[in-house]
Amino acid sequence: MSKNKRAKAAIDDGFQPELVKSARFEGIFEIPVIDKPKRIFIPGGITPFSRRNEAPTDSEGIGFFEMDPMFADVLRNPQAYAKELKKFPVVISPDCSLYRDAPLTVQIANVYKKNAISHYWQTQGIDVFALVRWGSRDTYTTDVLPEPIAFAGIPHDSIIVISTYGCIKTKEDKYHFEAGLDACLRALTPKIVLVHGAMPEKVFGTYLKYAEFHNYPNWIARKKGG
Template identity: 45%
Template sequence: MRKIKNIIDDGFNAKLVKTAIFDGLLEIPVIHNNAEIIIPQGMVPFSERNKSKDKKDFVCFYEHDIKFRNILTATKEQIEDLKRFPGVISPDCSLYRDMPLVLQMMNVYLNRQVGHYLQAQGIYVIPNIRWGDERSYTRLIPKMRYLVNTKILQV
């Protein structure tokens, strides 16, 4: 099996969003609301997940992007390992205010793409929602919709 080193080597992993619903002008993949709310008892960074003693921690990606590159380039290979945990928080790809808008949008897309795919594989996903500068949240990224007690909330 060919090991890819860059997400563009495989067409940005288009297979990960084969079953996705896309929203907004830029067609960002949707991470669906969960049937139940699970509050993490703790969190462990992706690069240190093997150090988690009781596996009650949620896996998070609040670390330098290079430390979680494998979830972006070899997502399918991480599934069984991530299923050992009660859930994950979708990847926190870097969004800098001085980053070109197209790169901000690509990193938002990667966050939702991987989050969607993990969810489709039966992993509980808490969406990590954030923006770069005001251009990235005013009209390009769809508003996140959550169904809470039968009311739709938009952020």
């Protein structure tokens, strides 16, 4: 691709408007809405996208809980993978990273991208479960923004997916994760929460009465029998 064509693609198509041409939007940042799934399915496991060829297509959910480069092609061209992903009973929203130390603008952009791709896949007949990710305090409170951007476009009173993998290593990590979880449950009132990664009692114990929780070990722990 020529330099001019690359520049045009980045400027004109960076937010891939074709993904959201039929979308509804929510909030001041117009985040695409992920619809409630047509059916509630509790997957037997969550397989990483990069290992999808190892997953049984009748029982596994496909997730993106791995380093971003492992599914970079999906973020660039989600259309190319729609037919393949449709074979699975459920696909979880792409896990676009929300690092607490990233600029708030970047965190907002990744929320948008996650929801835009999820919406597009739903239009292609894929059952998508909404992943909820929060980063800095500004994403799950109204301290800075008039609305918690982490929860924009996520269905209420339905099923959601969250992940602790890499998010509860330090005391500060645990604080922000639990604070975000509390805000998430209050804002979305989910009926079912699928948790990818460790689910320690100290973090989750207070909240288990508010929804039906299902825990899934990360891929490495799963392969080790954890």
